[in-house]
Amino acid sequence: MEVFMGQPLTDDLGFLLSRASGALVRATNTALGEHGLRVRQYSVLVLACEREDGVTQREVADVLGLDPSQVVVLVDELADTGRVERRPGPDRRTRLVVATPAGRRVCEAAGAAARAAQEGPLAGLDDGDRDRLREVLTRVWAASG
Protein backbone atom coordinates (compact mmCIF):
# COMPACT_ATOMS: atom_id res chain seq x y z
CA MET A 1 0.00 0.00 0.00
CA GLU A 2 2.27 2.73 -1.23
CA VAL A 3 0.44 6.01 -1.03
CA PHE A 4 2.01 9.40 -1.46
CA MET A 5 3.58 10.51 1.81
CA GLY A 6 5.55 13.62 0.82
CA GLN A 7 4.62 17.25 1.08
CA PRO A 8 2.15 18.33 -1.60
CA LEU A 9 3.64 20.70 -4.11
CA THR A 10 1.23 23.47 -3.21
CA ASP A 11 2.60 23.49 0.35
CA ASP A 12 6.17 23.98 -0.83
CA LEU A 13 7.10 27.61 -0.25
CA GLY A 14 9.88 27.47 -2.80
CA PHE A 15 7.45 26.35 -5.44
CA LEU A 16 4.78 28.89 -4.49
CA LEU A 17 7.38 31.61 -4.43
CA SER A 18 8.75 30.90 -7.87
CA ARG A 19 5.30 30.47 -9.38
CA ALA A 20 4.06 33.78 -7.98
CA SER A 21 7.31 35.46 -8.88
CA GLY A 22 7.04 34.14 -12.42
CA ALA A 23 3.54 35.53 -12.76
CA LEU A 24 4.62 38.96 -11.53
CA VAL A 25 7.69 39.04 -13.75
CA ARG A 26 5.66 38.09 -16.79
CA ALA A 27 3.12 40.83 -16.15
CA THR A 28 5.82 43.38 -15.44
CA ASN A 29 7.84 42.41 -18.48
CA THR A 30 5.01 42.94 -20.94
CA ALA A 31 4.28 46.32 -19.35
CA LEU A 32 7.91 47.37 -19.47
CA GLY A 33 8.26 46.25 -23.07
CA GLU A 34 6.49 49.41 -24.21
CA HIS A 35 9.28 51.40 -22.59
CA GLY A 36 12.04 49.31 -24.12
CA LEU A 37 12.94 47.64 -20.85
CA ARG A 38 12.90 44.25 -19.21
CA VAL A 39 12.67 43.65 -15.47
CA ARG A 40 16.39 43.14 -15.03
CA GLN A 41 17.31 46.36 -16.78
CA TYR A 42 14.56 48.20 -14.97
CA SER A 43 15.86 47.04 -11.60
CA VAL A 44 19.32 48.32 -12.40
CA LEU A 45 17.90 51.61 -13.60
CA VAL A 46 15.86 52.09 -10.44
CA LEU A 47 18.91 51.39 -8.35
CA ALA A 48 20.87 53.98 -10.30
CA CYS A 49 18.04 56.49 -9.87
CA GLU A 50 17.77 55.90 -6.15
CA ARG A 51 21.33 56.95 -5.47
CA GLU A 52 22.08 60.42 -6.65
CA ASP A 53 25.82 59.75 -6.79
CA GLY A 54 25.72 56.37 -8.46
CA VAL A 55 26.04 52.70 -7.58
CA THR A 56 28.97 50.41 -8.12
CA GLN A 57 28.23 47.38 -10.23
CA ARG A 58 29.21 45.20 -7.31
CA GLU A 59 26.47 46.78 -5.24
CA VAL A 60 24.00 46.17 -8.02
CA ALA A 61 25.01 42.53 -8.17
CA ASP A 62 24.68 42.15 -4.41
CA VAL A 63 21.32 43.89 -4.07
CA LEU A 64 19.83 42.11 -7.05
CA GLY A 65 21.37 38.75 -6.28
CA LEU A 66 22.98 38.51 -9.70
CA ASP A 67 26.37 37.44 -10.95
CA PRO A 68 28.60 40.46 -11.61
CA SER A 69 29.03 39.41 -15.22
CA GLN A 70 25.31 39.79 -15.79
CA VAL A 71 25.42 43.32 -14.47
CA VAL A 72 28.01 44.25 -17.06
CA VAL A 73 25.63 43.39 -19.86
CA LEU A 74 22.65 45.10 -18.25
CA VAL A 75 24.60 48.32 -17.71
CA ASP A 76 25.92 48.10 -21.27
CA GLU A 77 22.39 47.97 -22.62
CA LEU A 78 21.21 50.83 -20.42
CA ALA A 79 24.24 52.88 -21.40
CA ASP A 80 23.79 52.16 -25.12
CA THR A 81 20.29 53.63 -24.92
CA GLY A 82 21.47 56.67 -22.97
CA ARG A 83 19.63 55.92 -19.76
CA VAL A 84 22.69 55.50 -17.65
CA GLU A 85 26.35 56.34 -17.81
CA ARG A 86 29.45 54.85 -16.28
CA ARG A 87 31.59 57.24 -14.33
CA PRO A 88 34.91 56.61 -12.60
CA GLY A 89 34.58 56.15 -8.86
CA PRO A 90 36.94 57.13 -6.05
CA ASP A 91 38.30 53.60 -6.13
CA ARG A 92 39.74 53.23 -9.57
CA ARG A 93 38.68 49.60 -9.79
CA THR A 94 35.02 50.49 -9.53
CA ARG A 95 32.86 52.30 -12.04
CA LEU A 96 29.81 54.17 -10.84
CA VAL A 97 26.53 53.67 -12.64
CA VAL A 98 24.65 56.97 -12.74
CA ALA A 99 21.21 57.60 -14.24
CA THR A 100 20.94 60.30 -16.89
CA PRO A 101 18.04 62.78 -16.88
CA ALA A 102 16.53 60.78 -19.75
CA GLY A 103 17.01 57.64 -17.72
CA ARG A 104 15.16 59.18 -14.80
CA ARG A 105 12.23 60.11 -16.99
CA VAL A 106 12.06 56.60 -18.43
CA CYS A 107 12.32 55.19 -14.94
CA GLU A 108 9.33 57.18 -13.71
CA ALA A 109 7.16 56.24 -16.65
CA ALA A 110 8.20 52.61 -16.67
CA GLY A 111 7.74 52.40 -12.93
CA ALA A 112 4.18 53.62 -13.20
CA ALA A 113 3.48 51.08 -15.94
CA ALA A 114 5.08 48.31 -13.91
CA ARG A 115 3.10 49.10 -10.78
CA ALA A 116 -0.10 49.19 -12.80
CA ALA A 117 0.67 45.83 -14.38
CA GLN A 118 1.33 44.25 -11.03
CA GLU A 119 -2.07 45.26 -9.77
CA GLY A 120 -3.51 42.33 -11.68
CA PRO A 121 -1.74 39.55 -9.79
CA LEU A 122 -1.68 41.55 -6.55
CA ALA A 123 -5.32 42.60 -6.72
CA GLY A 124 -6.37 40.35 -3.86
CA LEU A 125 -3.86 41.74 -1.37
CA ASP A 126 -4.70 44.67 0.89
CA ASP A 127 -2.09 47.03 2.30
CA GLY A 128 -1.57 44.90 5.38
CA ASP A 129 -0.95 41.80 3.27
CA ARG A 130 1.57 43.67 1.18
CA ASP A 131 3.44 45.08 4.16
CA ARG A 132 3.65 41.67 5.79
CA LEU A 133 4.77 40.13 2.51
CA ARG A 134 7.50 42.72 2.07
CA GLU A 135 8.72 42.17 5.58
CA VAL A 136 8.78 38.39 5.28
CA LEU A 137 10.50 38.37 1.90
CA THR A 138 13.13 40.75 3.16
CA ARG A 139 13.82 38.38 6.03
CA VAL A 140 14.12 35.46 3.62
CA TRP A 141 16.65 37.36 1.56
CA ALA A 142 18.63 38.35 4.63
CA ALA A 143 18.78 34.73 5.77
CA SER A 144 20.12 33.49 2.44
CA GLY A 145 23.15 35.76 2.08
Place this chain on the structure above:
Amino acid sequence: MEVFMGQPLTDDLGFLLSRASGALVRATNTALGEHGLRVRQYSVLVLACEREDGVTQREVADVLGLDPSQVVVLVDELADTGRVERRPGPDRRTRLVVATPAGRRVCEAAGAAARAAQEGPLAGLDDGDRDRLREVLTRVWAASG
Protein backbone atom coordinates in the same frame (compact mmCIF):
# COMPACT_ATOMS: atom_id res chain seq x y z
CA MET B 1 15.94 70.02 -8.06
CA GLU B 2 15.32 66.56 -9.43
CA VAL B 3 15.34 64.05 -6.63
CA PHE B 4 14.23 60.45 -6.92
CA MET B 5 10.47 60.22 -6.59
CA GLY B 6 9.73 56.62 -7.54
CA GLN B 7 9.13 53.61 -5.38
CA PRO B 8 12.35 52.22 -3.94
CA LEU B 9 13.28 48.86 -5.35
CA THR B 10 13.05 47.18 -1.97
CA ASP B 11 9.37 48.12 -1.76
CA ASP B 12 8.56 46.46 -5.08
CA LEU B 13 6.83 43.19 -4.37
CA GLY B 14 7.71 41.81 -7.78
CA PHE B 15 11.36 42.42 -7.12
CA LEU B 16 11.27 41.01 -3.59
CA LEU B 17 9.38 38.00 -4.82
CA SER B 18 11.81 37.14 -7.59
CA ARG B 19 14.83 37.76 -5.38
CA ALA B 20 13.54 35.50 -2.62
CA SER B 21 12.39 32.95 -5.15
CA GLY B 22 15.82 32.95 -6.74
CA ALA B 23 17.46 32.32 -3.39
CA LEU B 24 15.15 29.40 -2.65
CA VAL B 25 15.58 27.89 -6.08
CA ARG B 26 19.34 28.11 -5.86
CA ALA B 27 19.41 26.38 -2.49
CA THR B 28 16.97 23.73 -3.62
CA ASN B 29 18.81 23.10 -6.85
CA THR B 30 22.13 22.35 -5.21
CA ALA B 31 20.41 20.01 -2.77
CA LEU B 32 18.55 18.22 -5.55
CA GLY B 33 21.68 17.88 -7.62
CA GLU B 34 22.80 14.99 -5.44
CA HIS B 35 19.67 13.15 -6.48
CA GLY B 36 20.12 13.91 -10.15
CA LEU B 37 17.27 16.39 -10.29
CA ARG B 38 16.63 20.06 -10.82
CA VAL B 39 13.68 21.96 -9.36
CA ARG B 40 11.65 21.78 -12.53
CA GLN B 41 11.99 18.05 -12.85
CA TYR B 42 11.37 17.60 -9.16
CA SER B 43 8.13 19.57 -9.39
CA VAL B 44 6.87 17.37 -12.19
CA LEU B 45 7.86 14.27 -10.29
CA VAL B 46 6.03 15.40 -7.15
CA LEU B 47 2.95 16.11 -9.18
CA ALA B 48 3.10 12.64 -10.68
CA CYS B 49 3.53 11.13 -7.22
CA GLU B 50 0.62 13.06 -5.76
CA ARG B 51 -1.89 11.57 -8.16
CA GLU B 52 -1.99 7.82 -8.04
CA ASP B 53 -3.49 7.57 -11.50
CA GLY B 54 -1.29 10.08 -13.26
CA VAL B 55 -1.39 13.65 -14.50
CA THR B 56 -1.83 14.90 -18.01
CA GLN B 57 0.97 17.08 -19.26
CA ARG B 58 -1.50 19.87 -19.74
CA GLU B 59 -2.30 19.77 -16.03
CA VAL B 60 1.38 19.87 -15.24
CA ALA B 61 1.82 22.91 -17.42
CA ASP B 62 -1.15 24.66 -15.83
CA VAL B 63 -0.21 23.92 -12.22
CA LEU B 64 3.44 24.81 -12.73
CA GLY B 65 2.77 27.82 -14.92
CA LEU B 66 4.96 26.48 -17.71
CA ASP B 67 4.65 26.31 -21.45
CA PRO B 68 3.48 22.85 -22.56
CA SER B 69 6.60 22.46 -24.67
CA GLN B 70 8.78 22.67 -21.58
CA VAL B 71 6.79 19.89 -19.94
CA VAL B 72 7.57 17.56 -22.82
CA VAL B 73 11.29 17.86 -22.19
CA LEU B 74 10.97 17.49 -18.42
CA VAL B 75 8.87 14.35 -18.73
CA ASP B 76 11.30 13.00 -21.32
CA GLU B 77 14.18 13.38 -18.88
CA LEU B 78 12.25 11.81 -16.02
CA ALA B 79 11.18 8.95 -18.26
CA ASP B 80 14.71 8.38 -19.55
CA THR B 81 15.89 7.88 -15.98
CA GLY B 82 13.01 5.56 -15.15
CA ARG B 83 11.32 7.78 -12.60
CA VAL B 84 8.16 8.25 -14.55
CA GLU B 85 6.35 6.63 -17.42
CA ARG B 86 3.92 7.87 -20.00
CA ARG B 87 0.69 5.92 -20.24
CA PRO B 88 -2.19 6.40 -22.62
CA GLY B 89 -5.12 8.25 -21.08
CA PRO B 90 -8.85 7.80 -21.65
CA ASP B 91 -8.67 10.68 -24.08
CA ARG B 92 -6.33 9.48 -26.79
CA ARG B 93 -4.87 12.95 -27.24
CA THR B 94 -3.54 13.02 -23.70
CA ARG B 95 -0.76 10.97 -22.18
CA LEU B 96 -0.74 10.35 -18.45
CA VAL B 97 2.46 10.85 -16.52
CA VAL B 98 2.72 8.23 -13.79
CA ALA B 99 5.51 7.87 -11.21
CA THR B 100 7.31 4.53 -11.05
CA PRO B 101 8.15 2.90 -7.69
CA ALA B 102 11.74 4.02 -8.22
CA GLY B 103 10.47 7.51 -8.97
CA ARG B 104 8.54 7.56 -5.71
CA ARG B 105 11.59 6.59 -3.74
CA VAL B 106 13.66 9.29 -5.38
CA CYS B 107 10.87 11.76 -4.77
CA GLU B 108 10.81 11.04 -1.05
CA ALA B 109 14.57 11.32 -0.67
CA ALA B 110 14.88 14.38 -2.86
CA GLY B 111 11.95 16.00 -1.08
CA ALA B 112 13.63 15.58 2.28
CA ALA B 113 16.84 17.07 0.89
CA ALA B 114 14.96 19.95 -0.66
CA ARG B 115 13.07 20.78 2.52
CA ALA B 116 16.30 20.67 4.50
CA ALA B 117 18.01 23.01 2.04
CA GLN B 118 15.16 25.49 2.21
CA GLU B 119 15.49 25.76 5.95
CA GLY B 120 18.44 28.05 5.41
CA PRO B 121 16.58 30.87 3.67
CA LEU B 122 13.35 30.18 5.56
CA ALA B 123 15.01 29.95 8.96
CA GLY B 124 13.56 33.22 10.21
CA LEU B 125 9.93 32.30 9.51
CA ASP B 126 7.76 30.61 12.11
CA ASP B 127 4.82 28.37 11.27
CA GLY B 128 2.41 31.29 11.28
CA ASP B 129 4.56 33.24 8.85
CA ARG B 130 4.75 30.26 6.53
CA ASP B 131 1.03 29.62 6.58
CA ARG B 132 0.27 33.26 5.83
CA LEU B 133 2.87 33.26 3.09
CA ARG B 134 1.39 30.15 1.48
CA GLU B 135 -2.07 31.62 1.60
CA VAL B 136 -1.03 34.96 0.13
CA LEU B 137 1.06 33.41 -2.66
CA THR B 138 -1.80 31.13 -3.58
CA ARG B 139 -4.05 34.14 -3.89
CA VAL B 140 -1.51 35.89 -6.10
CA TRP B 141 -1.36 32.89 -8.38
CA ALA B 142 -5.14 32.64 -8.54
CA ALA B 143 -5.41 36.31 -9.51
CA SER B 144 -2.96 35.97 -12.37
CA GLY B 145 -4.58 33.13 -14.29
Place this chain on the structure above:
DNA sequence: CCTCCATCGTTGACAACCTCCACGATAGCG
Protein backbone atom coordinates in the same frame (compact mmCIF):
# COMPACT_ATOMS: atom_id res chain seq x y z
C1' DC C 1 -21.97 11.37 -41.58
C1' DC C 2 -19.20 15.38 -42.32
C1' DT C 3 -17.19 19.91 -41.36
C1' DC C 4 -15.28 23.17 -38.54
C1' DC C 5 -13.02 24.37 -34.57
C1' DA C 6 -10.73 23.43 -30.06
C1' DT C 7 -7.37 20.74 -27.49
C1' DC C 8 -3.18 17.90 -26.46
C1' DG C 9 1.41 16.73 -27.15
C1' DT C 10 5.41 17.54 -29.77
C1' DT C 11 9.10 19.85 -32.32
C1' DG C 12 12.08 23.58 -33.56
C1' DA C 13 13.91 28.13 -33.27
C1' DC C 14 15.37 31.97 -30.71
C1' DA C 15 16.05 35.08 -26.88
C1' DA C 16 16.92 35.58 -22.09
C1' DC C 17 19.09 33.95 -18.10
C1' DC C 18 22.34 31.57 -14.80
C1' DT C 19 26.86 29.64 -13.46
C1' DC C 20 31.43 29.23 -13.62
C1' DC C 21 36.09 30.23 -14.81
C1' DA C 22 39.83 33.25 -16.13
C1' DC C 23 41.88 37.64 -16.89
C1' DG C 24 43.76 42.56 -16.21
C1' DA C 25 43.65 46.42 -13.27
C1' DT C 26 43.71 48.17 -8.84
C1' DA C 27 43.81 48.24 -3.67
C1' DG C 28 45.49 47.04 0.82
C1' DC C 29 48.17 44.54 4.03
C1' DG C 30 52.47 42.87 6.02
Place this chain on the structure above:
DNA sequence: CGCTATCGTGGAGGTTGTCAACGATGGAGG
Protein backbone atom coordinates in the same frame (compact mmCIF):
# COMPACT_ATOMS: atom_id res chain seq x y z
C1' DC D 1 58.18 45.07 -2.29
C1' DG D 2 55.29 40.86 -2.66
C1' DC D 3 50.99 38.56 -1.50
C1' DT D 4 46.29 38.43 -1.52
C1' DA D 5 41.72 40.30 -2.26
C1' DT D 6 38.39 42.95 -4.99
C1' DC D 7 36.15 45.04 -9.14
C1' DG D 8 34.82 44.84 -13.73
C1' DT D 9 34.97 42.24 -17.93
C1' DG D 10 34.80 38.47 -21.32
C1' DG D 11 33.54 33.87 -22.80
C1' DA D 12 31.70 29.02 -22.60
C1' DG D 13 27.93 25.95 -21.65
C1' DG D 14 23.84 24.74 -19.84
C1' DT D 15 18.91 26.01 -18.44
C1' DT D 16 14.77 28.45 -18.94
C1' DG D 17 11.11 31.30 -21.29
C1' DT D 18 8.47 32.36 -25.45
C1' DC D 19 6.46 31.59 -29.69
C1' DA D 20 4.87 29.48 -33.93
C1' DA D 21 3.77 25.47 -36.31
C1' DC D 22 2.22 20.65 -36.90
C1' DG D 23 -0.31 16.00 -36.58
C1' DA D 24 -3.60 13.56 -34.02
C1' DT D 25 -7.73 13.50 -31.67
C1' DG D 26 -12.21 15.15 -29.71
C1' DG D 27 -16.67 17.63 -29.86
C1' DA D 28 -20.43 20.52 -31.59
C1' DG D 29 -23.65 21.49 -35.23
C1' DG D 30 -25.51 21.05 -39.74
